[in-house]
Amino acid sequence: MADTEEPGRVDEPETKGEKGLKRRDFLGGAAAIGAALALEQRAEGQPRATPRRVHATEGPASGDTDDRYRPVVTPNGASLPFRWVDGVKVMHLKAEPVDHEFTEGLRAECWGYNGSTPGPTIEAVEGDRLRIYVTNGLDEPTTVHWHGILLEAGMDGVGGLTQRPIPSGATFRYEFTVGEPGTFMYHPHWDEMTQMAMGMMGMFVVHPRRPRGFVPDRDFAIMLSEWNVPIGAARPNPFEMADFNVLTMNSKAFPGTDPLVAQLGDKVRMRFGNLSGIDNHPIHLHGYSFRIAGSDGGAFPPSAQQPHTTVLVPTGSTRWVELEANAPGDWAMHCHMTHHIMNQMGHGVPNMVGVEDQASFDRRLRRLVPGYMPMGRDGMAEMGEMEMPQPANSIPMRGGPGAFGRIDMGGMFTIFKVRESLDSYADPGWYEHPEDTLARPATAAELRADGIEV
C-alpha cells in the first residue's frame, strides 16, 4: 500500500501480479453495490449511520474511501462509513436494538450499532482526527469507550467518571486524535454487563501512516464474544454471568460464520478482539504457524514475535497475528475451548455417555412420553444428524455441511480458505485435494503390508 499524507487521496491500487486480483477490482465492485444502497440511507452532507453491505469476504463498502490503507475485512460485517469534514474524519454510530441472526435457525433481538452486532469496524490512520457522533437509540443511557485508544480523559467514555451517560435519544460528540497503529475495540461503559451481553461492541483498527515490514494483502477483523440465549428464547439473557451457550465470531456461530478467503502467497493479518463476559479464547489455526504481532497495547517488536498455532485472546484484549498464505486448503480456525465450538445443546443435561443402550427405563419412558429417544449414549457427535423435533428458534445441534459430510463443530469456528488462484475473494467453495493427499480408509493389503493388526 502506498503511503499518503493527505486525507481523502485515492492512490493507484496495488496489483497481485500474475494472480491478477487487483485492489481496484474489489473496491470498484463494492462502490457499485454501495451506490445503490446509499440512496435510501444517506442524507446530504451527513455521514451515513448504516454501513453498506457487500459480501463479507470481499471487503468494506464506504461512501468515502480512504486509500491510505488496505481496508480490513470484517467477516459477516462491514466498516463504519465516514466523511471528511475540514480534515476531520467524521463518523456516526447509533446504538440501537438489532434483529440479529446468529446462524440459520437462531434469531434474537440484540443490541448493537448501526443495525448490526458487532457494530461496524472503525478504521483510521495514525494521527487522524476523528469526530464520532454517538446517537443513543436504546431505552437506557449508554456511553462508548474507545478501548485501547490513548486519548484525552474526557473522551474515554466511562459513564459517571469521564462523562454523563448519553440519555436515550440524545447524540454525543466524541473527538480525538488516534495515536499508534494497532487493533482496538469500542464498547459501552455504562451498564456494561447488560449492553455488552446484548452485543454492543465493535473493532477499531488504526492503520500505520507509513507501513513498514509486513503489509497485509488480507486484513481480517474478528470480534470474539459469548452469549446466553436460552434454547427457544429470542433475546440474549444479559444476567447470565457464567453459563454461555452461544459462542461467536463477529456475532455469528458456525455455520453462520463467513470463511476467511486468501490467495496463495497473500500476506494475511488476522485481528482478534475479545469482549466476552468472562472467557478467554485460545484461537487455533490449522495448517499454519503464525506470529503474534501485537495486542491492544501495541505492536510487539519482531524479536518478541514467536511462532504459534494458537493465540490466546484474553477477554478485554486484542491480538493480531500475521502469516503468509502458503498452504492451500480449507483450514479450520476455532477456539480451542471445546465447549466454545458447541452450539446451544449440552447445558444442564446429565451425562448419558456410556449408559447401556435399550435400558429398561428407555422402554418405560417410551410408554410414558411418546416421542422419547435415547440420546448421548455414545457421545454427542451423532446428535447433529439425528432427525428429531427441536425447539423453535434454536441451534442445539452442532455443525454444518462440509466437503465430507457434516462438520461436527459449531460456535466459535470458521474456515480459512486458501486457494492457488482466485477470481475474487468470494467463498470459493470446498477445497479440491490433490490426489493421494486425503485421508481414506485403510485397505487390508496396506494393513498387512505394514504389520498393523486391528
Place this chain on the structure above:
Amino acid sequence: MRCDLALLAGLALASCTTPQAATRDVAGLTVARSGVEAPRRDPGRMDELHPAVAERLREPLDADGAVSIALRQSPELQARLAQVDLAVAELWSARPPNPEVEMEALMDGGQASVLEVGAVMDIGALLRMPLMRRAAQAQLDSAELEAAADVLRYAYDTRVAFHRYQADLQLVELYRAAMETFLAAWEAAESMAEAGNLRQLDVAQNRAAYERSRIDVAQAELRALMSREQLQVLLGLDGRQTDWAVIDGFEAPGGGEPPPAPALERTAVDHSLVLNAQQRTLVAWSRRVGVERMRGALPEAHAGLFAEREEGEWSFGPAAGVAIPVFDQNQGAIGETRARLRIAQHELLQKAIRIRSLARRARATWLNAAERVRFYDETLLPARAEVLEQTLLQYNAMNVGVFQLLQARRAVIDAARERVEAMFDLWRASAQVELVVAGGEPPAMGGPDMSGEAMNAGGGDGGH
C-alpha cells in the same frame, strides 16, 4: 234408639275398612318422580338374587344398573320401606272399640233368682274414630312420602358411590403411572451410576422417591377397595356376589346446565317429597288436636242395652252413662298435640329453607365443577401437555435430561388426577340436581366431606 244403633253400626263398619297397600303408593311416587322403582321383597327370599339383578350383574355395571340393583337387592332399603308398615299399623289400630257385656246374677237355692245382662259401647271413642282414622291416614301418607324420598336418596347415594368407585379406579391408574415415572427415574439413575456418571446419592434419592410413590399407589388401591365395598353394601350384594365390574372410563355426564336458581328452587320445593311428607304430618297433628278436643268435651260416654230377668220375667231397657268434664277437659293431651303441631309447622318452614338452599348448592356445585372440568380440559391439561411437549423438545436439544422429562410427565399426571376429582364433583352435583328436581333431598350442608378419602374413612355421601 234404633236410629242410634244404626249410626253406631255404620261408624263401626266404616272404621273396619282395610288400608290401601302402602308400597304401591311408594313405588308409584318414585317411578313418577325419577323413574326408579324399589319393589318390596319378602325378607325370606332376600337371600336369592332378584332375576333382574342377576341379569344386570352379567355385564359391567353403569350407574343406572347399579341403582337398579340397589333398589331391588338392598336389605337396608327394604328395611326402610318396611317402616311404612308401622304407619299402616297405626291406621289399623284406629278401629272401633269393642262392646262391653256385663252380667250379674243373684243365686237363691242354687238357681239364679235375678239375672242382669248389659251391653254397652264407648260412644265417645266411636265418635272420635273417623277423625282418628283420618289422622292416621295423614300419617301414613307422610310415611309413604318419606319412604319415597328415602328411595330417591338411596338411589342418589348408590349413584354417587358408583362414581366415587369409578373415580378411585381412575386414580389408581394415575398413581400407578406416576409411580412408573419415579421407577423410570430410578432406573435411569442406576444406569447412569453404572456408567460412572452419577453419584450414589442421586440414585438413592431417586429410589426413595420411587418407594414413596409406591405408598401413594397402595393408598389409592385401598381407597378404591373401600369405595367398592361402599358400593357393594349399597347394592345389597353379599359375599357370593362380589365378582362384579364397572364400565371403563369416566366421561362427563350428559345434560346441560341446571335451570336458573329461582326456577330450580321452585321445582325443588314443589316436588319435594320431604316437604309433602311434613305437610301430611302437619295434617295428622292437626287432626289429632281435634281428636283430643273431642276427648276433652266428651271424655266418657257409654250407651247400650240392659236386660233383667226377675222371677222368670225379662225386662229390657237402654243403658247410658256419660262423664261430665268439669275438672278434666283433657287439656294435657290437647296441649301436647298442639305443641307437636307447632313443632311440625316450624319444621316445615325449616325444611323448605333447607331444600331451597340445597337446590342452590347443587346448582352452584354443578356450575363450579363443570367449570373446573372445562378448565382442566381446555386450559390446564393442554398447558401441562404443552410443557411436556416443550420439555421433550428441550430434551431433544439436550438442554434438559430424562429427569426433567419425567418431571414434566408427572405434572401432566397430577393435573389428570385433579381432573378426576373435579369430574367426580360434577357427577355428584349432577346427581344432586336430579335428586332435588325429583323431590329428594341431598345431604345437608356442613355434612361430612365427600372427598374420596373422607368417604372411605367411614363417613360420606354414599353411606347411610
